[in-house]
Amino acid sequence: MDLHGGYVVPPYGDAHEHNFDSLQMTRKVSAQYLKDGIYYAQGMTDVTSGAAEVVKAGMVNTPATVDVTYAHGGLTGINGHPKDVYESIFYYPRTDMQRKLVIEGEKMEGEAYWQIDSAATLEAKWTKILAAKPDLIKIYLGETENFKAYTNDEPRLGGGLDPELVPLIVAKAHAAGLKVAAHIDTAHDFHVAVTGGVDEMGHLPGYGMSATEDAAKYRLSDQDIALAAKRGVKLQATAELASEYSPSAADLAARRALQTDNLKRLKAAGVVVLVGSDRYSQDSVAEADYLQGLQIWTNLEMLRMWSVQTPETVFPKRKLGELKEGYEASFLVLKENPLENWAAVHQIVDRWKLGQRLEVSPLAAVQAATGVGSQPVSLGGAVVSVFESAFF
Numbered sequence: 001m002d003l004h005g006g007y008v009v010p011p012y013g014d015a016h017e018h019n020f021d022s023l024q025m026t027r028k029v030s031a032q033y034l035k036d037g038i039y040y041a042q043g044m045t046d047v048t049s050g051a052a053e054v055v056k057a058g059m060v061n062t063p064a065t066v067d068v069t070y071a072h073g074g075l076t077g078i079n080g081h082p083k084d085v086y087e088s089i090f091y092y093p094r095t096d097m098q099r100k101l102v103i104e105g106e107k108m109e110g111e112a113y114w115q116i117d118s119a120a121t122l123e124a125k126w127t128k129i130l131a132a133k134p135d136l137i138k139i140y141l142g143e144t145e146n147f148k149a150y151t152n153d154e155p156r157l158g159g160g161l162d163p164e165l166v167p168l169i170v171a172k173a174h175a176a177g178l179k180v181a182a183h184i185d186t187a188h189d190f191h192v193a194v195t196g197g198v199d200e201m202g203h204l205p206g207y208g209m210s211a212t213e214d215a216a217k218y219r220l221s222d223q224d225i226a227l228a229a230k231r232g233v234k235l236q237a238t239a240e241l242a243s244e245y246s247p248s249a250a251d252l253a254a255r256r257a258l259q260t261d262n263l264k265r266l267k268a269a270g271v272v273v274l275v276g277s278d279r280y281s282q283d284s285v286a287e288a289d290y291l292q293g294l295q296i297w298t299n300l301e302m303l304r305m306w307s308v309q310t311p312e313t314v315f316p317k318r319k320l321g322e323l324k325e326g327y328e329a330s331f332l333v334l335k336e337n338p339l340e341n342w343a344a345v346h347q348i349v350d351r352w353k354l355g356q357r358l359e360v361s362p363l364a365a366v367q368a369a370t371g372v373g374s375q376p377v378s379l380g381g382a383v384v385s386v387f388e389s390a391f392f
């Protein structure tokens with residue numbers, strides 16, 4: 001096969017998305033994911049019935065589509081996040097009346113979230129949670145340092161689980177063969193998650209911090225980072241969320257400084273950082289560029305994060321992220337060398353998935369004319385050696 005002197009890398013991943021749980025949204029984002037070379041996506045909470053429709057329609061998890069996993073309903077406290085989002089018919093409840101409607105709402109309980117306030121409630125709901133066949137368990141923690149103070153007041157919208165339930169949920173999930181990923185907002189939430197046995201952090205705290213806030217609330221302790229490294233906990237940085245809603249220059253600078261401090265220490269400790277956007281209707285391109293712009297990692301390290309560590313975290317049982325015999329014949333062809341120029345990761349001239357050329361590829365027209373690519377390709381040495389390659 002002639003790949004026109006391109007550079008070959010494994011396809012990219014998105015470790016944190018909410019995009020494939022309705023026919024409408026899946027239709028909207030799928031071509032963009034494939035065009036951007038993002039074949040693997042981890043659903044970090046979804047509307048369970050909507051996800052089932054998408055799967056049934058064959059819009060994901062086929063050779064020609066994005067491969068996705070689903071956490072389905074996330075486990076949270078009474079009125080916790082993401083109930084505030086999923087029960088809202090407005091973008092986010094702001095007035096007292098809107099908050100009241102959301103608090104009274106229960107429509108998406110068991111669909112997009114499960115409210116759990118005790119071990120007994122967990123026990124009662126657990127069979128149903130597993131019956132939805134999630135690929136992972138998502139839990140929500142939010143300012144766990146204030147959990148007791150908050151619950152003694154009015155019902156709090158947008159909070160999370162009782163931190164004391166975390167080890168219990170983790171034990172049940174692990175017994176069912178499922179990993180646990182946690183939404184976290186603060187350094188204390190990270191502490192609760194890492195000591196509670198969580199496998200993956202859904203965020204790096206502080207992406208919404210203001211410049212006038214004390215950054216200590218979001219600065220991870222060295223001990224917690226060391227424990228995360230020791231336990232093999234991975235972290236979805238979702239760092240680009242810092243630039244959402246046009247923040248002031250001062251706020252953005254404070255967030256970037258905090259993120260850089262945390263990420264440098266996580267990297268030094270050996271914690272794997274995953275590329276995931278958490279942006280509705282977008283893929284992980286902006287997140288990858290934002291992380292690269294923090295200048296913490298080399299281009300090679302960034303590529304490993306995006307095209308090897310993220311995909312293999314989403315699909316740990318599959319042979320992904322390597323170009324060798326026995327591995328899935330899925331790869332991207334870049335026009336230029338991404339080790340020299342990061343922007344080259346977006347200049348994709350050809351896309352292959354499971355031995356087939358994807359139609360969104362500009363070279364698909366060549367395939368139509370020549371018939372090349374109608375058979376699965378071997379990635380044995382003879383094939384690979386015909387073009388210059390960057391293997392990661």
Ligand SMILES: [Zn+2]
Pocket residue numbers: 016017018044278
């Ligand atoms: Zn999310």
